[in-house]
Amino acid sequence: xxxxxxxxxxxxxxxxxxxxxxxxxxxxxxxxxxxxxxxxxxxxxxxxxxxxxxxxxxxxxxxxxxxxxxxxxxxxxxxxxxxxxxxxxxxxxxxxxxxxxxxxxxxxxxxxxxxxxxxxxxxxxxxxxxxxxxxxxxxxxxxxxxxxxxxxxxxxxxxxxxxxxxxxxxxxxxxxxxxxxxxxxxxxxxxxxxxxxxxxxxxxxxxxxxxxxxxxxxxxxxxxxxxxxxxxxxxxxxxxxxxxxxxxxxxxxxxxxxxxxxxxxxxxxxxxxxxxxxxxxxxxxxxxxxxxxxxxxxxxxxxxxxxxxxxxxxxxxxxxxxxxxxxxxxxxxxxxxxxxxxxxxxxxxxxxxxxxxxxxxxxxxxxxxxxxxxxxxxxxxxxxxxxxxxxxxxxxxxxxxxxxxxxxxxxxxxxxxxxxxxxxxxxxxxxxxxxxxxxxxxxxxxxxxxxxxxxxxxxxxxxxxxxxxxxxxxxxxxxxxxxxxxxxxxxxxxxxxx
Numbered sequence: 001x002x003x004x005x006x007x008x009x010x011x012x013x014x015x016x017x018x019x020x021x022x023x024x025x026x027x028x029x030x031x032x033x034x035x036x037x038x039x040x041x042x043x044x045x046x047x048x049x050x051x052x053x054x055x056x057x058x059x060x061x062x063x064x065x066x067x068x069x070x071x072x073x074x075x076x077x078x079x080x081x082x083x084x085x086x087x088x089x090x091x092x093x094x095x096x097x098x099x100x101x102x103x104x105x106x107x108x109x110x111x112x113x114x115x116x117x118x119x120x121x122x123x124x125x126x127x128x129x130x131x132x133x134x135x136x137x138x139x140x141x142x143x144x145x146x147x148x149x150x151x152x153x154x155x156x157x158x159x160x161x162x163x164x165x166x167x168x169x170x171x172x173x174x175x176x177x178x179x180x181x182x183x184x185x186x187x188x189x190x191x192x193x194x195x196x197x198x199x200x201x202x203x204x205x206x207x208x209x210x211x212x213x214x215x216x217x218x219x220x221x222x223x224x225x226x227x228x229x230x231x232x233x234x235x236x237x238x239x240x241x242x243x244x245x246x247x248x249x250x251x252x253x254x255x256x257x258x259x260x261x262x263x264x265x266x267x268x269x270x271x272x273x274x275x276x277x278x279x280x281x282x283x284x285x286x287x288x289x290x291x292x293x294x295x296x297x298x299x300x301x302x303x304x305x306x307x308x309x310x311x312x313x314x315x316x317x318x319x320x321x322x323x324x325x326x327x328x329x330x331x332x333x334x335x336x337x338x339x340x341x342x343x344x345x346x347x348x349x350x351x352x353x354x355x356x357x358x359x360x361x362x363x364x365x366x367x368x369x370x371x372x373x374x375x376x377x378x379x380x381x382x383x384x385x386x387x388x389x390x391x392x393x394x395x396x397x398x399x400x401x402x403x404x405x406x407x408x409x410x411x412x413x414x415x416x417x418x419x420x421x422x423x424x425x426x427x428x429x430x431x432x433x434x435x436x437x438x439x440x441x442x443x444x445x446x447x448x449x450x451x452x453x454x455x456x457x458x459x460x461x462x463x464x465x466x467x468x469x470x471x472x473x474x475x476x477x478x479x480x481x482x483x484x485x486x487x488x489x490x491x492x493x494x495x496x497x498x
Contacts, residue, residue, distance in 0.1 A: 028365025042093035064390025080106035086138035096138025154201035163208030245289035296327035439484035
């Protein structure tokens with residue numbers, strides 16, 4: 001949360017930021033964009049959907065967001081052409097039917113996000129196959145080819161059986177396919193591991209437990225099954241594209257302190273016991289690159305106070321990145337609390353939550369849920385982000401355990417005349433045979449010629465995925481500098497336009 005620490009330390013005044021720094025602000029600012037339940041995609045034409053998604057990305061970027069977590073596999077289906085799974089019904093209205101005319105939403109989002117200097121994380125749900133009792137898989141679904149891999153739970157939904165190696169191997173195959181075909185920044189999974197429990201109803205996995213339980217306590221065995229999947233995906237990513245990250249967004253409570261002294265001072269559903277997700281283990285083992293606990297409650301919630309959970313999760317990073325998932329609507333709907341209780345003059349909890357996060361040394365950023373609430377400017381949230389806490393462009397912190405080598409600087413930086421007669425800043429990225437060192441984004445600095453400022457967080461003009469940018473008429477007397485950014489967010493030395 002380097003940018004928040006800087007901003008709050010200087011009362012959000014750009015003038016007080018340190019001049020001469022060689023790094024932009026460092027903060028992951030993500031937004032979840034789900035397709036499940038979003039029926040408007042199926043009601044639009046391909047051209048309308050593409051225009052809509054461009055607009056969403058533009059609005060997110062204007063609000064300071066630098067990473068989009070886009071849902072591409074909500075229920076053993078695909079928001080992209082796949083030989084393994086059917087087209088998602090959330091795109092066309094019918095499971096297994098492609099949108100018309102056919103397009104590739106995932107590739108479209110990668111291209112458009114990268115063009116804007118934003119990361120694109122492919123969000124998959126590992127086990128869920130249907131999302132309601134009446135929902136049915138497409139006829140081409142693997143569900144009909146291997147019905148023995150699946151379980152129908154008391155909630156009426158169909159799930160892969162996490163206890164079967166075949167289930168893990170198929171999910172791994174889907175991820176391998178995504179990695180092979182797409183230029184992704186990360187694979188992302190949310191909180192749906194074993195299903196949320198139905199009161200009094202056991203998950204019916206007797207058959208797989210009998211075959212693979214090996215005398216383990218059943219709860220421990222279930223957690224072990226999820227651990228095996230996370231480890232397998234980690235190993236696959238390291239093998240195929242080691243610069244791609246694996247991120248997990250678990251339910252916000254791991255364990256309650258009353259049940260485990262290592263847990264948080266809360267009293268709610270525990271993802272360790274209910275969903276069989278032992279998330280801190282995954283950061284300790286280095287299987288995940290970032291964690292995004294879903295801290296969707298108000299600060300003073302009686303059973304799950306976000307104030308307590310922010311402090312607890314700060315201790316669970318274990319050398320990996322920790323981002324906090326914040327519910328936009330909940331945050332903007334609830335009045336702030338004073339340190340000793342009671343209301344303050346703030347009508348929402350946005351600034352208070354960000355102020356708390358800025359003081360936590362292991363927190364590297366946040367993710368907004370849902371991204372659509374940001375783009376709709378729910379209760380002015382986008383205005384607040386754009387003008388205050390996310391007003392300066394930022395890069396996510398580097399993933400140094402994957403790669404800590406800086407890319408080569410850009411070359412041939414110049415201010416040229418564009419085809420339309422205007423001016424544009426252009427440069428060239430250094431050629432390399434090492435994918436880790438490939439420049440995928442660029443930080444562009446700009447400051448008035450008469451100003452003695454140099455490259456600093458305050459003089460970052462924009463972050464882009466392109467090697468040319470139009471220069472407005474009122475900036476043609478500015479000085480410019482450009483840094484290359486590699487796949488793991490290391491930055492090169494800056495090159496300044498003389």
